[in-house]
Amino acid sequence: MSKAVLVLENGQVFTGRSFGAEGETLGEAVFCTAMTGYQETLTDPSYHRQIVVATAPQIGNTGWNTEDDESAKIWVAGYAVRNPTRRVSNWRASTSLQDELEKQDVVGIAGIDTRAVVRVLREAGSMRAGIFSGPALTTTDDMLAAVKNQQGMAGSNLxxxxxxxxxxxxxxxxxxxxxxxxxxxxxxxxxxxxxxxxxxxxxxxxxxxxxxxxxxxxxxxxxxxxxxxxxxxxxxxxxxxxxxxxxxxxxxxxxxxxxxxxxxxxxxxxxxxxxxxxxxxxxxxxxxxxxxxxxxxxxxxxxxxxxxxxxxxxxxxxxxxxxxxxxxxxxxxxxxxxxxxxxxxxxxxxxxxxxxxxxxxxxxxxxxxxxxxxxx
Missing domain, CATH: 3.40.50.880 (Class I glutamine amidotransferase (GATase) domain)
Known part of the structure; x- marks a missing residue:
């Protein structure tokens, strides 16, 4: 998998590898402490225009199935995880999380220290962010400018x-x-x-x-x-x-x-x-x-x-x-x-x-x- 970066509004950059689709996505960085239920989280319309950081260290164990969606599509703007599982282990799974993110063109990042990201968000608050990978990777200044140019969640009618x-x-x-x-x-x-x-x-x-x-x-x-x-x-x-x-x-x-x-x-x-x-x-x-x-x-x-x-x-x-x-x-x-x-x-x-x-x-x-x- 190719290199990916998570860029926060405060200028901090976390480097990992692409997870799901490659490209650029922008949204508000927030963290979710749930140990299970990532499929329900990703398909919850309430997460529209948000980049979700998972605090659970391993994500994707149960793959993706056709029964647990909370809506017709994935709504999160992006997904940031520490360690995606290499093997799906659930009899209900029809595909893997990686494949479903790619299929629905959801840009994600893996292999970063999500605990460090959460520490930043708890101390500084949820903030604008972006995930960049593949051809979307440019200079840090350009990526940070893209992050800062997006509308914040306050005042957004979604x-x-x-x-x-x-x-x-x-x-x-x-x-x-x-x-x-x-x-x-x-x-x-x-x-x-x-x-x-x-x-x-x-x-x-x-x-x-x-x-x-x-x-x-x-x-x-x-x-x-x-x-x-x-x-x-x-x-x-x-x-x-x-x-x-x-x-x-x-x-x-x-x-x-x-x-x-x-x-x-x-x-x-x-x-x-x-x-x-x-x-x-x-x-x-x-x-x-x-x-x-x-x-x-x-x-x-x-x-x-x-x-x-x-x-x-x-x-x-x-x-x-x-x-x-x-x-x-x-x-x-x-x-x-x-x-x-x-x-x-x-x-x-x-x-x-x-x-x-x-x-x-x-x-x-x-x-x-x-x-x-x-x-x-």
């Missing part, structure tokens, strides 16, 4: 770039008990599956969907998905969310959806220094004190702290969950139970299933709403 262009339906397993309108801001495949397993028919709508589009479905509930980019740019999604809140539909949001609901409730967002990306991050339920081990992938967060209660245009709200590591807000809700969201991934593929009961909570909210409608 949901439209990863959203479905046409609506589609994921049918319920068995008879449909409820119907949900889900706004695709970068939705992962496992989310509709988790709802379908609970008897929910999921109508996935593009990020450009209007309130009329939502109403036309006749939904029992409304869902805001995960997705990439800066939530401060997502005014259209926030406006739609406000209209749905005013209509009183039960609402559930995940990750980017948590930030959208938070903004609709009057909270502000900010960029984290290096974000939360991994599958073993502890989250505290403020009401019960219980800790769930969660899968996370976010570089932005809602302002606030444990114990915060606040007034909204839709009734009293509160911070429902916080990260046990650093106190970052991990969930908000309306006190009346009509709307809630979490910053982490209860659908967790790959990852722990501690928070899967949040889908049951959403179904219960729809059931309560339906009962209220019958009484009135």
């Amino acid at each position: 949901a439209d770039e990863v959203s479905t262009s046409e609506p589609y339906v994921v049918k319920a397993d068995g008879d449909a008990k409820y119907r949900v309108a889900a706004i695709d801001l970068g939705i992962k495949s496992n989310t509709p599956r988790m709802l379908a397993a609970r008897g929910v028919e999921v109508h996935v709508l593009p990020a450009t969907a209007t309130f009329d589009d939502v109403q036309a479905i006749g939904p029992d509930g409304f869902f805001l998905s995960n997705g990439p980019g800066d939530p401060a740019t997502a005014d259209r999604a926030v406006d739609l969310t406000k209209k749905v809140l005013a209509a009183g539909l039960p609402m559930f949001g995940i990750c980017f959806g948590n930030q959208i609901l938070g903004r609709a409730l009057g909270r502000k967002t900010y960029k984290l220094k290096f974000g939360h990306r991994g599958i073993n991050i502890p989250v505290k339920d403020v009401a019960t004190g219980e800790i769930a081990i969660t899968s996370q992938n976010h570089g932005f967060a809602l302002e606030g702290a444990e114990g915060d209660e606040f007034e909204t245009d839709f009734g009293p709200g509160r911070v429902s969950h916080v990260c046990a590591n650093d106190g970052v807000v991990e969930g908000v809700e309306l006190v009346n139970g009509k709307a809630f969201s979490v910053q982490y991934h209860p659908e967790a593929a790959a990852g722990p299933h501690d928070a899967a009961n949040l889908f049951d909570k959403f179904v219960a909210a729809m059931q309560a709403h339906a009962t209220e409608g019958k009484r009135s």
Whole structure:
């Protein structure tokens, strides 16, 4: 394999060998601490325009299969690893990680000290970066200039770039008990599956969907998905969310959806220094004190702290969950139970299933709403 370099915005250069396709790729350098689930990570639309640095020392052991994708393609801008496995060892594998990266033209780098890269990103924060190999290798000054000329993640509106262009339906397993309108801001495949397993028919709508589009479905509930980019740019999604809140539909949001609901409730967002990306991050339920081990992938967060209660245009709200590591807000809700969201991934593929009961909570909210409608 040919020489490759990872160039960081601060001027640091890490030299390794090409992994996947050769060429040039630019994005925000972030690190993920997950020991497993690289296929789910690479196909998660929330990683759009990011160069992911894997902290696990060996990557690729289980190859690549046709079942575990979280979307139709690899979304990461680039992939940086220490030691790619030389042999695939899994009966489900249809190809190797190297071959799939090459097939999908994803530029990567291997053989670098990823621990050193992570140290830089933890101390200096996530930053713009680039991977260069083959004919894209030029002078350090030229490559650094290319890195610095790209737009940073702050201020980037990316949901439209990863959203479905046409609506589609994921049918319920068995008879449909409820119907949900889900706004695709970068939705992962496992989310509709988790709802379908609970008897929910999921109508996935593009990020450009209007309130009329939502109403036309006749939904029992409304869902805001995960997705990439800066939530401060997502005014259209926030406006739609406000209209749905005013209509009183039960609402559930995940990750980017948590930030959208938070903004609709009057909270502000900010960029984290290096974000939360991994599958073993502890989250505290403020009401019960219980800790769930969660899968996370976010570089932005809602302002606030444990114990915060606040007034909204839709009734009293509160911070429902916080990260046990650093106190970052991990969930908000309306006190009346009509709307809630979490910053982490209860659908967790790959990852722990501690928070899967949040889908049951959403179904219960729809059931309560339906009962209220019958009484009135």
